[in-house]
């Protein structure tokens with residue numbers, strides 16, 4: 001029996017991105033507020049995009065080590081369903097963000113070797129979801145969104161007590177194998193559905209969704 005895998009398409013910047021993501025059957029869309037990313041959007045633009053998102057498409061805000069002043073503004077302006085913390089936020093910071101905003105929090109953890117799975121453990125009791133992503137290369141300015149997978153054998157057969165998403169270099173070509181190897185019920189991607197950094201390609205989004213549901 002085939003299983004249902006939920007997809008998050010991250011780094012949406014235009015109304016067309018949102019419309020295609022929703023129509024393709026994705027469960028989540030991501031707005032990126034990391035200023036150095038080619039996928040970043042302003043709070044005003046994100047507000048407009050979020051207001052256009054149809055019901056059923058969960059709106060996730062990706063932030064990196066954001067302070068309360070920024071998050072206060074973000075949450076006041078943009079209607080959101082989840083906060084994604086993609087920096088060096090501690091478990092205590094996850095607790096504080098959840099308490100201050102009352103939104104579910106997904107904490108991203110970069111994986112390169114087995115020690116990173118130990119680093120993940122304290123977040124499992126405080127976050128609502130974990131994003132199991134590839135650890136960025138040392139010289140990258142981006143803590144995520146580098147289009148690089150990690151060794152999925154590291155998490156093959158692993159089960160965690162809270163929902164989690166697999167990320168890092170997922171493509172239409174490799175996602176079926178990634179799901180089969182890791183048992184992921186949710187996947188998240190940015191780079192592989194773009195024709196250039198930050199420019200989403202509707203055909204690539206549709207091809208990815210077909211590959212997930214094939």
Ligand SMILES: O=C(O)c1ccccc1N[C@@H]1O[C@H](COP(=O)(O)O)[C@@H](O)[C@H]1O
Pocket residue numbers: 009010011030032034037038039062064086133142143144145146147148167168169170188189190191192
């Ligand atoms: O996408 C970015 O630019 C980004 C910047 C800073 C932190 C995280 C970022 N992206 C996240 O990483 C995953 C995986 O990306 P990719 O598919 O390997 O390109 C992406 O879905 C975002 O959640």
